[in-house]
Amino acid sequence: MDNIPLILVLAIASYATNVNYKLENLGSKTKYNYDQEAPFVKEKKAFDFGPIDVISRQWNWEFIYPNGIHSSELHLPINKRTNFRLITDDVIHSFYIPAFRLKQDIIPGSVITYSLTPTRNGVFRLRDAMFSGAYFSQNQTNVIVESEDIFNKWINETVKKEPQNGLNPAGRLYDKRLKNGNRGWATVEPAPAPKVQDVGLEDRPHDG
Amino acid sequence: MLVRGELITPPSDLFDPTVYNGLYTMHGTVMLFLFLFPMLSGLTNLLVPPMIGAPDMAFPKLNALAFWLVPVFSIILLLSFFVPGGPASSGWWSYPPISIQNPLGKMINGEMLWITAISLSGISSIMGAVNFVTTIIRMRAPGMGFFKMPIFIWTVLAAQLLQLLGLPALTGGAIMLFFDLSFGTSFFRIEGGGDPVLFQHFFWFYSHPAVYVMVLPVFGIFSELFPVYARKPLFGYKFVAVASFGITILSLVVWVHHMFYTGTPMWMRNLFMFTTMLIAVPTGVKVFAWIATLWGGNLRLSTPMLFCLGGLFNFIFGGITGVMLATVPVDIHVGNTYFVVAHFHYIIFNTIAFGIFAGIYHWFPKFTGRMFYEGLGKVHFALTFIGATLNWLPLHWAGLLGMPRRVASYDPEFAIWNVIASIGAFILGVASIPFILNMVSSWVRGKAAPPNPWKAIGLEWLLPSPPPHENFEDDIPTVLNEPYCYGLDKPFVQDEQFYIDKSFKKH
Ligand code: HEM
Numbered sequence: 001m002d003n004i005p006l007i008l009v010l011a012i013a014s015y016a017t018n019v020n021y022k023l024e025n026l027g028s029k030t031k032y033n034y035d036q037e038a039p040f041v042k043e044k045k046a047f048d049f050g051p052i053d054v055i056s057r058q059w060n061w062e063f064i065y066p067n068g069i070h071s072s073e074l075h076l077p078i079n080k081r082t083n084f085r086l087i088t089d090d091v092i093h094s095f096y097i098p099a100f101r102l103k104q105d106i107i108p109g110s111v112i113t114y115s116l117t118p119t120r121n122g123v124f125r126l127r128d129a130m131f132s133g134a135y136f137s138q139n140q141t142n143v144i145v146e147s148e149d150i151f152n153k154w155i156n157e158t159v160k161k162e163p164q165n166g167l168n169p170a171g172r173l174y175d176k177r178l179k180n181g182n183r184g185w186a187t188v189e190p191a192p193a194p195k196v197q198d199v200g201l202e203d204r205p206h207d208g
Numbered sequence: 209m210l211v212r213g214e215l216i217t218p219p220s221d222l223f224d225p226t227v228y229n230g231l232y233t234m235h236g237t238v239m240l241f242l243f244l245f246p247m248l249s250g251l252t253n254l255l256v257p258p259m260i261g262a263p264d265m266a267f268p269k270l271n272a273l274a275f276w277l278v279p280v281f282s283i284i285l286l287l288s289f290f291v292p293g294g295p296a297s298s299g300w301w302s303y304p305p306i307s308i309q310n311p312l313g314k315m316i317n318g319e320m321l322w323i324t325a326i327s328l329s330g331i332s333s334i335m336g337a338v339n340f341v342t343t344i345i346r347m348r349a350p351g352m353g354f355f356k357m358p359i360f361i362w363t364v365l366a367a368q369l370l371q372l373l374g375l376p377a378l379t380g381g382a383i384m385l386f387f388d389l390s391f392g393t394s395f396f397r398i399e400g401g402g403d404p405v406l407f408q409h410f411f412w413f414y415s416h417p418a419v420y421v422m423v424l425p426v427f428g429i430f431s432e433l434f435p436v437y438a439r440k441p442l443f444g445y446k447f448v449a450v451a452s453f454g455i456t457i458l459s460l461v462v463w464v465h466h467m468f469y470t471g472t473p474m475w476m477r478n479l480f481m482f483t484t485m486l487i488a489v490p491t492g493v494k495v496f497a498w499i500a501t502l503w504g505g506n507l508r509l510s511t512p513m514l515f516c517l518g519g520l521f522n523f524i525f526g527g528i529t530g531v532m533l534a535t536v537p538v539d540i541h542v543g544n545t546y547f548v549v550a551h552f553h554y555i556i557f558n559t560i561a562f563g564i565f566a567g568i569y570h571w572f573p574k575f576t577g578r579m580f581y582e583g584l585g586k587v588h589f590a591l592t593f594i595g596a597t598l599n600w601l602p603l604h605w606a607g608l609l610g611m612p613r614r615v616a617s618y619d620p621e622f623a624i625w626n627v628i629a630s631i632g633a634f635i636l637g638v639a640s641i642p643f644i645l646n647m648v649s650s651w652v653r654g655k656a657a658p659p660n661p662w663k664a665i666g667l668e669w670l671l672p673s674p675p676p677h678e679n680f681e682d683d684i685p686t687v688l689n690e691p692y693c694y695g696l697d698k699p700f701v702q703d704e705q706f707y708i709d710k711s712f713k714k715h
């Protein structure tokens with residue numbers, strides 16, 4: 001009788017270990033010197049696309065594609081295993097896409113490689129899940145999963161555009177706070193908006 | 209209440225998000241370090257000497273020092289509301305780098321006062337732990353071998369040993385954080401080559417066991433009360449006793465389950481998933497023992513019993529969500545969301561606070577010499593159970609849908625769960641009214657309590673209510689059996705009738 005919980009939890013844990021090996025999202029974690037650029041790390045596995053640099057800040061997101069596009073939203077081709085380099089400019093953030101059931105913290109002073117394969121078309125929220133200060137709840141953007149054709153078209157059109165200020169809701173709220181007399185408790189200043197070719201759409205309707 | 213007031217509507221409209229962040233940080237800290245921990249050590253302090261037949265704690269002076277540190281660090285923590293920049297606002301985890309950003313650059317800031325208060329609280333707890341462990345090991349009544357001790361004493365011993373083993377890690381981590389914050393050292397600062405994740409190891413090495421430090425005595429309360437109100441011996445006494453130490457040992461090797469998504473390598477995640485799962489075994493032993501004790505018992509559904517039954521029900525639920533969180537692929541999704549908030553409130557409030565309420569009602573007549581009003585107690589229980597369920601059950605869904613914790617505002621799709629939760633929080637607020645009313649008025653003019661109103665077995669019930677200053681003084685009963693022989697023909701102490709008669713005499 002007292003063995004029931006033991007058998008049950010061992011079965012769950014073994015099954016979950018299997019799932020972990022199947023997913024294998026987390027790649028390597030490489031420390032680098034704070035004032036230098038994040039290094040490129042050679043991955044053992046092959047990927048269909050990438051790496052996309054995911055840059056997290058207090059409080060906005062920026063995505064840099066292999067061909068040099070900067071974007072405020074994350075566009076992904078469907079059914080392709082895509083590789084990421086997760087980087088933060090300041091504190092710990094977390095790369096969390098609830099619809100994908102995946103999250104990975106982004107650690108200052110390290111570059112973490114990560115990979116996943118989106119399997120459904122749609123617009124999904126990317127939410128910072130590791131508390132990152134005053135405007136933490138604003139630190140969100142959209143992930144857009146699209147067919148390979150549409151994705152390639154997006155790449156080819158966006159690369160021609162001029163960079164401009166991307167999504168930065170925290171900056172807007174902070175300006176409002178300053179205008180209202182800077183009341184409230186102390187906070188660091190939000191990072192400036194990233195310079196991006198695709199500025200995205202803040203209130204894009206999302207599927208999950 | 210304010211926290212839930214803000215979260216009743218999606219945008220952050222009640223106050224600035226910085227204020228929300230400060231408030232939720234202080235909410236967590238105050239509840240844990242200024243409320244639950246002191247409450248439990250108070251209860252333990254009150255119960256341990258009479259339950260083992262000791263006149264007092266082993267080191268009364270150390271005890272007083274530990275006690276008086278509580279108001280000292282409480283004041284330091286509360287003062288932090290008034291320093292420029294406001295109180296600490298990086299959550300009760302206080303993870304660097306966010307906790308050492310110090311936006312105003314002042315030497316005295318909320319975070320610095322927070323760390324000071326937490327370190328003092330740690331020192332107070334270490335002193336308390338030394339005292340409890342010594343008292344229990346050295347000062348038991350004649351005949352009270354380890355396997356004749358009440359389970360509550362077993363759980364206190366297991367919990368306080370855990371404090372002694374775990375607290376130095378937290379206090380050490382806090383001191384390093386203090387130096388990083390105030391003197392620019394680089395234990396966790398990346399600019400100087402430090403590692404912010406290292407702090408997480410220090411923090412969770414203690415803070416995971418900390419939850420067991422709180423829940424173990426509540427397991428003790430369940431184990432004391434179920435036999436009394438079911439009129440049956442505790443099922444599997446020895447297993448329940450030893451399982452407490454199984455929990456102590458295992459809970460020292462599971463802390464990485466709070467770090468499954470921080471970049472922890474695969475093998476380590478799998479390893480800590482298995483160790484975490486193993487905790488379900490000693491815990492399961494206890495749950496089975498309680499259910500077997502209740503099975504076919506002659507249940508008396510008085511207020512303390514209702515709180516115990518409610519607490520046990522909620523604990524089973526919280527244990528199941530705990531196993532879900534321990535499962536790495538599940539935690540990767542729901543970790544750091546409202547699912548975790550719901551899980552630990554099911555443990556911390558719906559189990560631990562329920563157990564504390566049960567204990568307060570059960571021992572109230574013993575220590576005040578007055579009976580409480582049963583009717584008000586039942587109202588208190590009903591409101592608390594309904595409020596707590598409405599407050600925390602819906603938040604599981606918010607978490608499963610992907611609502612991160614610690615947000616001051618959220619997307620409209622999470623609104624319904626949050627509205628229900630805010631209503632539950634309001635009911636919980638109302639529930640405290642009959643409780644306070646009951647305690648105050650019955651203490652002042654309740655019916656006088658006999659020495660043993662519940663017909664319970666235990667040394668404390670052989671004392672007058674309230675017990676005299678030095679408990680049994682120099683006439684301590686000799687213990688013959690463990691204190692759970694309800695319905696068996698086994699006396700608890702030698703010359704039982706003599707002590708019962710004596711307990712009725714006025715002193
Ligand atoms: C026995 C009493 C228990 C208590 C007092 C308790 C308490 C807590 C608390 C306070 C947290 C949240 C920490 C935080 O994120 O701030 C937590 C999270 C967690 N609990 Fe429990 N828990 C208990 C039982 C369990 C059990 C039985 C398991 C698993 C077998 C479990 C597994 C977890 C896991 C994995 C997390 C981490 C979730 C995350 O942050 O991602 N807990 N628990």
Ligand SMILES: [Cu+2]
Binds near residue numbers: 415462466
């Ligand atoms: Cu834990």
